[in-house]
Amino acid sequence: MSVPHSNAYGIPEIAKSQLSHSNTFHQIERLPPLDLNPDYPYPIVAAPAEPLLSEQPVEVSTPPNPPNPGRQLTVLSVTLQRIIFILMVILVNLSLAAATIFGKRRNIRLAFIVLFKAKDYICVVISIFTLIGSAIRKTFNKPPVVPRQWILSLIPTYNESEEQILKCISSLRDNELGNHRQILVVIMDGKPKQLRRGMSRVVFEDKRPYQSLKYTTGQLHITAGWLHQTAAILIEKAENCGKKDSLVLCHDLFNFPRDNIPSYSWQLREEMWKTVLPALIEKHWKEFKGFNGVFCTDADSNLGKGCLRLLMEALARDKNAIAAAGTVFVELEPGFEWSFWNLHQQFQYTFSQFVRRRAEGHIGKVTCLPGCVTMIAVRKEMAGAIQKYAGPVTSKFVLKHQVQNLARSPDTTPPSLSYPAPFISTPLTYHSTNTSPSQQGTDRRLTYVMLSQGHNLSTLFVPKAVSETVAPQSLKHYLSQRRRWGSNSYFNSYFYLGGEKMSLIIRVAAASDTARQTFVYCRVLNTIFFISSLIWSRREPDILLALIAGQLPLAWYAVCLFIEPELRRRAHKLVIGLVVSKLVSPSLAIIVFTLVLSNLGNHAWGVSGVTATSTPPTVPNPSPSPKMAERNGANPLKVPTPPGVDSIKIEVMGDA
Template identity: 25%
Template sequence: MSVKNAQDPFATPLETFSPNDPLAETAGLKSDYDKRAYGEANPALIGTLEKDDIANRPIDAVEEVPTTSVRKWWVRLTWFTTWWIPSFALSKCGGMKRPDVQMAWREKFTICAIIFWLCAIILFYIIAFGRLLCPDYDKAWNESQLSQHAGQNDYYAAIRGTVYDFSKFYKGDHSDITNLQTSSDLMLQLAGQDLTEYFPVPLTVGCQSLVSDTALALLPTANNTPAIAQAVHTSGPLQGDASSKLHNVNWYPDRFLPFAKKLKKGYYVYSKKDIENQGQWRQWAIINSKVYDISDYLNTVSIYQTNPAYSFLDQSITSLFKQQAGGDITGDFESAMSQFNETYRGATQACLDNVFYVGKTDFRDTPRCEVQNYLLLAFSVLLVTTVLAKFIAALQLGTKRTPEQQDKFVICQVPCYTEGEEELRKTIDSLAGLEYDDKRKLLFLICDGMIVGSGNDRSTPRIVLDILGVDPKIDPEPLMFKSVAEGSKQLNYAKVYSGLYEFEGHVVPYIVVVKVGRPSERSRPGNRGKRDSQILLMRYLNRVHFDAPMFPLELEIYHQMKNVIGIDPAFYEYILMVDADTRVEADGLNRLVANCADDSRIIAICGETTLDNAEGSWWTMIQVYEYYISHHLAKAFESLFGSVTCLPGCFSLYRIRSSDKGRPLFISNRIIDDYSENRVDTLHKKNLLHLGEDRYLTTLVLKNFPAFRTKFIADAKALTSAPERFGVLLSQRRRWINSTVHNLAELVLMPELCGFCLFSMRFIVFIDLLGTVILPATAVYLVYLIVTVATKTAAIPYISIAMIAAVYGLQAILFLLKRQWQYIGWLIIYILAYPVFSFFLPIYSFWHMDDFSWGNTRIVVGEKGNKKIVAGTDDEPYDDTMIPVKRFSEYQREVWEEGAAPSIRSGMTGASGPFGNSQAILHSGPPSLYKAGSAYAGSVAGSDYGQGLGDYYQNTNVIQKPVHSRQASAAALSQMGGSQAPSMVFGGTPSMYGMPGMGSMYGMPGSSASMYGMPNPMMNSTASMYGMPPMLPNPLAVTHSPAGSDIGMAMPLSQQNTGSNIWAQQDGAAAAAAAAAAAAGGSGMGARPVSTYSALNASNPFAAAPVPRALPINDASDPTDEEIKSSVQTYLANQPSLMNVTKRSVREALVGAYPNADLSSKKQMINKAIDDTLSGGAQA
């Protein structure tokens, strides 16, 4: 059975809820509110529902989700890998009862198997593959390599093509010749050399069939004459000392060779180039890759020409050595040997091998042995080139420029979970103290559930509200909205607080959204995760942009931003996402915004994040260098391509809409739809959306807007807290590593990344992905490398050492050039902890890839074809129609035209509903039509939201009600904004004074209607926190109540305008436009406002900021510098206030004053003229 959601939440039509709805009597429900919130289920039974209780309303009971082809192939591979592991074993032994949990384990096992085989293949290729192709690669030494083994404990020498290790032999006296002793000093003179001439073989032994005279001996040439004559081991009859063992003619084959065999290390080799070069003075040649040197033989024959006994080799053989000295004579030699009989051939070959053999050609130069090195070299060059490119990208030297002060509206979003008071205060204070216009930044804090963090004595929302100074008595009504979750958890409730936060002279507006959850939630009520908090704001701004129907919570946020804070939410152009444990430096936000303002194609940008607790513990110290290099190498390099693949959630700025046509970017439906996926039932989705939501958000931005850029700038800095305990670090890195693997896998398949083939971001992403999964192999190979080099069991791997030197050497050059001397120590600490980062943490992370809380709301029962998802027995019914939606423009117009009605549950106490507020009941004022005050306040003067009277949208009929009397209205103050004593301004910071009208919260004289103590506007409109009227005043306000506006704050009668023209302060065009907008509903949602102060003034005709006065038109096509300076002075002198004048506005005024001139080349001169004028240097 397939059941789909009834309606899309973005397109749900407005519904009218009647108190006489017959469904309200179903299941014993007392009100339409209860019915709409809980469906057919009785709230008293929430949490104990069985299948039979919801049988009549099978909402999301069974869903069939189509499976993609990629998923089908992956499932096949998973089963192919784990077919030998029966499901009952996972159930019985592993405790995995559910099929979806078992499937996730199988997927994890498959991924770990793939990673294992990748690591094994890498190690096999680097370590073993070369040995298989060239087994004796590390058992050969040439002349230069042999000379390196000439130490006291490293004594190598070559004799007749074989290398021996005499390290333990040379130190003793081994001579048995009378009056001839050896010493270690004498022996050391021969270390690392070819000692063939020091061990002559008797010719009767070496060439038995060719020589019979024991007196014959070869005379060495001048180049082969031994330097130390006493070291020559002459054996046989030619040995003068008859008592020595050397006097035995068979000493060499019978005694020396068996002894030397125990000391054998490898082969003595010559390169073909060396053989050819030395062939000019040596009569030697190559025969079947063996090198034979008959120089001494030819020298002896030339001396004893008259004695034929010395010419025991056939002339056809010796002539080859003479004619082709230094060459390969294999072919000619075999041809010559074929002329002899078998006996002579054998005797000649044995003679050459025993007496004239000196070594082999260097087989390491053959393609069989070289292919491995060339492939490794190619990969190494590729990787080193990448590292070098990253180094060049990070090498951005120069002075740190301070950008011009920006005027864009920015929302600073801070998701809060279990942080402590110190961390939260640090973050909030850093945002409040940013060097950015306070009126143009909004602190938007979202508390993810009623959670008490470890070590805290209060819940996180309470800590946040106490920091902001919100009175604990203020308890707004929880409002419904849809969360990113599964099953019934999609229905969530949240409270909204707003006000002003003062910090070191800064006064910053804030909004706090506290997710409290449904009444039935007992464990972590309201908690839905960081992704839900991000989606809450993104979806809200999306609906503001399109004037789409909103959830009750979103309507309340809209009201607080527009009518309480006094800034239309459509003005905001950027979202700064900051974690609750991050401290942003004062100029950080302005630098990020300045870069985005300079390049309209930047959709997101991040700054450098360093550690705030670098010396907190050993575990924080090992992370310092990693944080530094990950920004200055990886992100700086990716920023060159405009494709930073990971924008950290702790400090990133996103562009809400495009600067040209106002098209939604970060809040586009494409990103929100993909990011708000609530069916997270596979291992891949779990890792993307539950572990790496910040990184996946960057992936979605790159995927949906490939023409835009994601950038990194090092000048904008923030400090964050790193885990100080190993357990916390382990948990954090498990999330980071696994999310990195799955996100990079997504990016590799993304065709929109820039570049092509090896010169593309996709290739870089693939290298990063491969480097991440083979981290354990890297650690193992480094250990192998260290052991090999230390023990000298193999040749030094220069390629690997060069790679390591390039990687860390370039990194060291980077921070040395930037004069970051402290990172020398941090680099050493990081290297010491390399096994932790490269081996232990990845291994742990990969194996715990399926370590999730799966819940019981959705159970996957099939993977073949379409996947069936069945509601769990503990899941409550949910449908999108449970949450009413309404456009803010429609709601505001209804309130203006009809006035707000009391609760439909007249006579019911505030404590009787599921969100009853006993505080509101205790402090409620005299009974009246408005139930004690404003419909939006969080205090006793609050709305039905603020009281315990249920949900405003569920319990209020928006029908016209007559005003009973001036006294009653004055007692209740304003239905949408009044305040009783003490003043609780819209659920935000209470007044410092106990009586209205005594002054503002900052001690300045003024009415109680303004938090700044500024007098209210003459109109009865909603006063903002800045003492300004709202974006769109109510043209009908004066007809409702002479004592207080229905949508404004209460004012003394002396300040009220009872009958004057509400557009009196506007000129004709502006008044007509504003009146038309108010008549249409006051939203102005059809046009996108620009984020400038002039736009704000256009929407707010009563703003305190005056309109800049224009310059007279000058038709000159090339004005002089003096004329321009005079125009600058005139413009600045005519402005009633310089508080709102910027250099840009002055330049724009000059462009308008000189329409025929090109002033772009005079920008610096104009800026200097402005500075001179303001400083008094240009005065007459």
């Protein structure tokens, strides 16, 4: 595809004849030019005197689908590669198990503990020294004041209810931005919503052709205006194309454009900057030089006070930062505060973030930015990152497809997973798109392609920027989510280990992660031997050494419970969650990794349905997370439940 010639701001110069489907082009010609800094890829026109409202949307004929350059793996190829990979994992686990049983047991077991927990040891050491250093630095140096920043907040939606989306919009609206400004973009992925009827003022509405990452041509319905006192752009896709497609579309329109952006996206980008944004920004247009950050969240997330401001200012103060992530907690809905699944997952979430992710943040190399609370910088490197993230895979090896664009034959179907009936309390749907290659890009993959744009780029962790999200509440949901998360974490670790422009410490951490997950069966065996030695062995010094080595990361987590305010508030539940997690983690780890191996080459997203009942039996229609709303200093948006909606349905869209 030939890319149209673009001007100094990165906007394509498209002839009027190519925009014949646009019914607002005649209004654009009368706008005077604006002299702006060419370092910004926007905007190219001054604001009109009045907001522009397009005429009635014109139905656009859908062009034929473009050819797909990606390789489509056959069933035989995927099956053979899966079998070979499983046999390799079994072989290395059997070898280590034999070494444990027949070798010098105490030395080998201690070596295994050090190997499997190497990343955690490194993280503890980094955290201790950097926390002390940052405390001293803050005592003498106050952080500089950040000038006004412009934030584009993205809410990709699929299976979420209108009530959830409106609550998320309320959370963003009342987030105490300070001097900063934001515009919302809601991208509805193939499931129609009636959000337009809630808009108090519409300044633009149109329909446009669109090329998705599945290499299909569909239609977008764009509406811009004010939704619950917030400037918002609603983009509705005619068909489901995946969350990754929504992320790429957003960055194509509002971040630095990639070289191979589809022509339809070029045209829509021009309309956004010439027509839509001037009408939404109005009086602030002359000071507006482009967005500084793209905030990504999920419709089922509830944001803490000042979350966006903290993330945006962290990016603004670090010239090398390309993204910043906040802290994710499990949302304890009314009636589920003491749920087994919430207690277990709350501990898992907090341990991984405050022991591992915070250490990664101290060195500026967070390897997984959660999709529900991440601020991505608007900078030139994002053009290359999105191009790499959206690119087709032509390799014949399934591992590359697994982390990028998993393409499978149309006649393949995901394996059906059966679980004991008592664990399944809600109707579930297994989502699969076997008629075309799937776009199963993940948060971890997007983080990798961002870091691969340069050695100097950094990804940050901001613990005080808090988000709460709904967690699975059944075994089937949990295993489906963790199968997806485990696959993303495990196979992306290989690319962090051998990928381009990765620092040495990232490669070491990736090697530790890969070993820890690959040897999960041997780890459980080693744990059994260790427990038996606690009961029967009389070698007290050896046992003490193994205990210290094994529990050092947990000891640091206990310290974090005292020094972190957000953890202190939840300490009593986190301690119980620790006990619960220690009891069930070995068996769940084996089940999850077995699912990861057996589903190598499976591109299905997983199950969706009710992951946490939002209405406890005794309290009809409760307001979600009243504690979070009270802490935010704002009342949650009260929206009546749409007819026929008895519970909140969500698609778990996070990543490990």
